[in-house]
Structure formats: C-alpha cells, structure tokens
Amino acid sequence: MPADLAVIGLRHFGLPLAQSATAAGIDVIGYDTDPAITAGLNAGRSHLDGLTAAEVRRMLATGFRATGDPAVLGRTRTAVICAPTSLGEDRAPDLSAVTEAARTLAAHLRPHTTVVLESTAYPGTTEEILRPILERGSGLRAGRDFHLAYSPSRLDPGNRHHGIANTPKVIGGLTPACTEAAAAFYGRLTERVVRARGPREAEAVKLLETNYRQVNIALVNEMAVFCHDAGIDLWDVIRCAETKPFGFQAFRPGPGVGGHGIALDPNYLSYPARTLGYPLRMVELAQEVNARMPRYVVQRCAALLNEHGKSVRGARVLLLGVTYKADVADDEGAPAREVASRLLDLGASLSYHDPYVPDWRVLDRPVPRADSLWEAAADADLTVLLQHHRTYDLQGLAVKAQLLLDTRGATPAGAAARL
Numbered sequence: 001m002p003a004d005l006a007v008i009g010l011r012h013f014g015l016p017l018a019q020s021a022t023a024a025g026i027d028v029i030g031y032d033t034d035p036a037i038t039a040g041l042n043a044g045r046s047h048l049d050g051l052t053a054a055e056v057r058r059m060l061a062t063g064f065r066a067t068g069d070p071a072v073l074g075r076t077r078t079a080v081i082c083a084p085t086s087l088g089e090d091r092a093p094d095l096s097a098v099t100e101a102a103r104t105l106a107a108h109l110r111p112h113t114t115v116v117l118e119s120t121a122y123p124g125t126t127e128e129i130l131r132p133i134l135e136r137g138s139g140l141r142a143g144r145d146f147h148l149a150y151s152p153s154r155l156d157p158g159n160r161h162h163g164i165a166n167t168p169k170v171i172g173g174l175t176p177a178c179t180e181a182a183a184a185f186y187g188r189l190t191e192r193v194v195r196a197r198g199p200r201e202a203e204a205v206k207l208l209e210t211n212y213r214q215v216n217i218a219l220v221n222e223m224a225v226f227c228h229d230a231g232i233d234l235w236d237v238i239r240c241a242e243t244k245p246f247g248f249q250a251f252r253p254g255p256g257v258g259g260h261g262i263a264l265d266p267n268y269l270s271y272p273a274r275t276l277g278y279p280l281r282m283v284e285l286a287q288e289v290n291a292r293m294p295r296y297v298v299q300r301c302a303a304l305l306n307e308h309g310k311s312v313r314g315a316r317v318l319l320l321g322v323t324y325k326a327d328v329a330d331d332e333g334a335p336a337r338e339v340a341s342r343l344l345d346l347g348a349s350l351s352y353h354d355p356y357v358p359d360w361r362v363l364d365r366p367v368p369r370a371d372s373l374w375e376a377a378a379d380a381d382l383t384v385l386l387q388h389h390r391t392y393d394l395q396g397l398a399v400k401a402q403l404l405l406d407t408r409g410a411t412p413a414g415a416a417a418r419l
Contacts, residue, residue: 003029005185006076008101010037010066012330013118013153014082015048020164022059024189030066031073033100038066049329049356050157074108078185080116081105081130082153093122095129102130106137114147114181116171120206126150126199127174142174149173149182150199152206158328168192172202211283216251218286221293224253224419228300235409235418253419255386255407256293256335258324294338297407297419301343301382304403304417310381313347318370318380320397321387322354329356336386337362351376355391377401 007018010032021028032038040047042065044057073079083097098119105115115134117126126149131142142148151171156162169190173179183193196202220238227234234253242250302312322336323329331337336352340362343350352360353370360367370376374397377383383401385394388408398404407419 003027003072003076004078005029006031006073006079007082008032008073008079008105009082009084009097009119010041011082011084012048012157013155014080015041015046015051016155016164017080017082017118017153018064019051019055019059020189022062022064024165025062026188028059028064029072029076030064031068031070031104032066033068035068038068041066070104070108073105074110076113078114078116079105079109080118080151082118085120095119095121095125098125099129099133102133103137106134109134109138109140109146111140111145112147114149114178114185115142116148116182116185117150118153120153121150121203122207123200123203125203126172131174143178147173147175147178147181148199149178150202151182151186152202152209154206154209157330158325164189166191168194170194170196170202170205172196172199174199211286213251214257214290215282215286216249217254217257218289220251221253222289225296228419238409252409253407254293254335255297255339255419257290258331258333258335294335295342297335297339297384297386297405298342298346300405300417300419301384302346304405305382308381308403311347312343315348315381316379317343317348317350318376318383318401319350319352319367320354320373320383320385320392321389322352322357322360323387323389326387327356327389331357331360334387339384339386340367351380354387355389373397374400377404 004027005021006029007014008031010018010030014030018028018030030041037047041056042060044053044060046053046056081098081101083101085098086094098117098121117130131148134148135141140146149171151169154167155164167190169186169192171179171182171186171193173182179195183195187193196205224234227237238250238252241248301317305312305315319336319340322334323331324334340350344363351368351370353373353376358369360369377397377400380402382403382405383397384405384407386407388394405417405419409418
C-alpha cells in the first residue's frame with residue numbers, strides 16, 4: 001500500500017519532519033542506512049534530543065515505521081531528502097550523503113512522485129546535482145514525469161515556541177507545477193507556505209538566514225573584545241541598544257558558534273561564489289571572527305587566573321555547558337571542545353558539568369564530569385560558563401565559584417568577569 005511520505009535520512013532534520021507529519025495524520029515511512037537508528041526507532045527509542053521515547057511510540061502507534069529497505073521508496077507519493085551535509089577537508093561542501101540518497105531514490109522512483117530536498121545545499125544543487133541523478137537513475141524527467149523542489153529546513157532545536165507547524169515553509173519548485181505539488185504537501189503540516197521563484201532562490205533562503213546570524217554574532221563578538229579592552233560594559237550597551245524599536249536586533253557574544261547549520265552554512269554560500277571568481281568577504285570574515293573566539297576565551301581564562309596569582313598549568317578549571325545551544329543535548333560543533341583542548345594543552349586540570357551530556361571526550365580522552373555543580377564550583381580555581389542552561393542558578397553559582405568567567409552574559413552584574 002502506498003505511503004503518503006517517505007523521509008530519507010532520520011537524523012536531526014528528518015526525524016522531526018517525520019514526527020510532525022505523523023502527528024498531522026500523514027502515513028509516513030522513514031528510511032535510513034544506519035540499522036541502529038531504524039532498529040531503535042522501531043523499538044520505541046529516540047536517538048535525538050527533543051524527541052522523547054513516548055513520542056516515538058505514538059508515531060509507531062499511528063503507523064510510522066523506519067526501514068533500511070530502499071524498496072519502500074517506490075511506494076510513496078512524496079519523498080523528502082533530509083540527508084546530512086557537511087564540509088570536506090578542503091572546506092568544500094560534502095554532498096556525498098545527498099547524492100547517495102538521490103541514487104537510492106532514483107532506482108525506485110515512480111511517475112507523479114513529488115521529490116523535495118531539505119538538506120542544506122548551495123544554490124544550484126537541486127538543479128545541477130540532484131536532478132541529473134534522479135533522471136538518469138529513473139529514466140523519468142523532472143518537471144514532466146515527477147515533481148522536484150527545494151525547501152530549506154527551519155528547525156530550531158530546543159525552541160519551545162516555534163516548530164514545523166507554526167513556522168512558514170519556503171518552497172521553490174523546478175516548475176510552477178512542482179512548486180504547487182510541494183506546497184500541497186507542506187500545506188498539510190504548516191500554517192503558511194511561502195513560494196519562492198525557484199529552487200535556487202529557496203536554497204539561498206537558508207543560507208541568508210544563517211549568514212545573517214553568523215555575521216551579527218561576529219559583530220557582537222568583536223564588540224565584546226573591543227569593549228573589554230576599552231573598559232566598556234558591553235552588556236549595558238546591548239541593554240540600552242535593544243530599546244530601539246526599529247533597525248536593531250540584539251545579539252549577544254559567546255565562545256563561538258556550533259551546531260548543524262550556522263557553523264557550516266556560510267561556506268556553502270561562499271563556495272559557489274569563489275567558483276564565480278569572487279569571494280563573499282562579509283561571510284568569510286564573520287566565520288574567521290567567530291572561529292577566533294575559543295582562543296580568546298582561553299586567553300581571558302589565563303588572564304583571570306594570572307590576576308589571582310595562578311597559572312593555567314595545574315589550575316582546576318570547570319566548564320559549564322558544553323553543548324552548542326542552551327537546553328539541548330547536542331554538542332555538534334560546539335566551541336566548548338576547542339576551549340577544552342586549548343586549556344588541556346596549557347596544562348589545566350579540566351572538569352565539566354552539563355545536565356544534558358553524561359559523557360564527554362576531548363583529545364580522545366574522557367573529561368571528568370562534576371556530579372555536584374556547587375561542590376565543583378567551590379573547588380575549582382576558575383569556572384567558565386560556556387552555555388547557559390535553564391537549570392543553572394548563576395547567581396547562586398557566582399557565590400560558590402572562586403572565579404567565574406561568563407562568556408554568555410547571563411550572570412548578574414558584578415558576579416563574574418564577563419567576556
């Protein structure tokens with residue numbers, strides 16, 4: 001029996017899409033090449049933070065199944081590719097998972113299927129890479145025999161206010177009919193569908209959104225360094241600036257950026273620009289600025305310890321919050337790892353506390369986890385707040401910690417040396 005939807009890739013973007021579609025009453029099949037993922041889901045276990053085992057069981061109760069059998073892809077009306085993308089060693093986009101998913105789908109593609117790519121990709125990927133693979137493998141023609149479109153994922157892990165249902169969905173189809181076919185599907189999931197002129201415009205939407213954050217985070221990180229050196233309270237500057245009702249959005253400094261999008265996406269946009277003969281300097285410079293922040297955090301750690309008559313070598317340093325984002329369990333690309341690596345290289349005795357991360361390794365060795373935050377803070381020579389989880393009582397912590405470096409600006413004034 002045909003399924004309404006096949007989600008290809010059940011990782012950080014694919015599984016939430018499958019969950020949302022299942023909740024909307026859509027018959028969903030999940031496809032992934034990792035047998036541990038498919039077996040775990042079919043047994044009612046979740047491998048993602050933000051999706052509970054109870055929610056997985058509800059998905060199963062309404063007909064969802066995960067599989068590694070590609071034959072199911074030939075029995076679906078809509079196929080959404082959510083394969084992971086990353087950067088290769090040469091800093092060029094690695095779309096191997098996307099192309100492999102496309103080849104698998106092409107071998108089973110049937111006429112009238114709607115195919116949508118949601119994986120992060122540089123403009124031109126849908127038309128120049130995905131389309132030829134699907135057409136060669138299936139013998140069908142995109143825009144005539146099957147519909148093809150791109151729709152950027154806008155998932156914000158840990159966001160309690162915006163999810164798939166109430167976040168507008170951007171869609172760009174190869175043809176107007178392709179756009180409408182994809183819009184008809186996504187209209188069952190979300191309150192609003194926004195039609196782009198085509199796949200390239202839709203692909204660039206994701207990159208513009210993440211680059212907007214990257215550039216503004218870089219700006220405020222540079223301001224943090226400047227204001228510290230100039231003796232200016234940046235947090236008071238931000239507090240005052242955000243009262244402006246137009247032309248300003250408040251961003252706050254931190255130890256860097258991480259996750260599955262923001263640290264990688266700027267390179268997807270700058271990569272095709274370089275092939276055209278010119279770089280996108282604003283994007284690349286923002287990446288450089290944010291990439292320098294872990295080193296700056298370590299320099300501030302050394303300076304604070306030195307002010308208190310201590311060397312980094314042998315100092316007991318406690319890191320708080322090692323995930324890339326507050327209140328999520330994912331540490332993909334988190335700057336905490338580089339901060340920890342540099343401190344270990346300088347001879348610090350390191351420990352960490354994070355309610356979402358039970359085990360953490362840096363430089364291929366385990367970092368001791370503090371069982372009691374308060375005891376660890378009282379015992380440490382320096383406590384470094386990298387990620388402000390909701391469970392942290394920073395005012396109480398500031399009383400316990402011998403010395404607290406706040407890289408997130410969440411500690412009450414006077415309680416810590418801020419970034």
